[in-house]
Amino acid sequence: MTRGIDHIGMTVPSIEEATAFFQEAFGAEVSYDVQRPEQEPMAGDEVEKQLGLPEGTSIIHMRLLRIGDGPTFELFELGTEPDKEPLRISDIGIHHFAFYVDNIEQASERFEAAGGSLLSPPHSLDDEEDGPHNAGVYGKTPWGSLVELIKYPDGVDYPKGSEAPRWTPPKN
Template identity: 30%
Template sequence: MAAVSHPEACPALFHVGITVADLDRALAFYRDGLGLTVQSDRVAESPTLATLTGVSVTRLRIALLDAPGGGVFELLQYDDGAMGEPLPASRAGTGHVCVFVDDLGEATARLLAFGGTQVSAEPVTVSGGEYAGRRCVYLRDPDGYLVELFTGPGPR
């Protein structure tokens, strides 16, 4: 099916964001462990934050990280920290971030050293489609967000 063009269509993806309990810990994982580059790290204070987020908050710490190849990853720390337990991978509303890595074993070990936990018992080899033969593994970041490491780069 061909894509339909609409005047209000999204011209580009700006960023993807996740909420973390401890931004410094998350920065160590994503910057030092995964290799993303910090674009900015600031505190936002405004009464409109509650209107925007639907949460009773007037202050957020926000870090934007650049990913190699494009894209921005946003980390948000609310004043009272993140609340609740991580959601199971099959739960609606749950997401994950997937990144290409050159060495799956080395990248996994590095992220475990920065507070990640391994979800996959072992790497899985993709059996079909354009990524057949590639290997991948799921981990959780220090706050429980799912991170998929995928041998790459790019489609074959």
């Protein structure tokens, strides 16, 4: 039986810079480093097979971050250049993650102060997620990954017959 999402993996250009961004923007805390820069890089046939890496790719730093009451973030820093730019919504694959925030204006300010850039001002949500206090906004991290800030304190109007309400972090 699946209990939930344990962690989300993300390749970043610099773990130290990404850590500083997530700490400033979202209050992230470091759990631990799986792979430290002073260790021999993770590389070779076995690592490539286990992680589906292209031949010659190495991992020089891996760190787990805890942000609020959600899954852990596992950051990867490669010893080689990444193959592509960060995904967009128009690309196949996981292209963004969303942080539930209580105050979207304040969270937006922190996001931008940490070096992120919002794609628009915060806006109302649509359809089942619509409510007078519900809002969302997309932004990009300093390295270009897409992040969403969202809040829906007025709840979600689930369609009749909906099988499962969406997960929402508990209030502190």
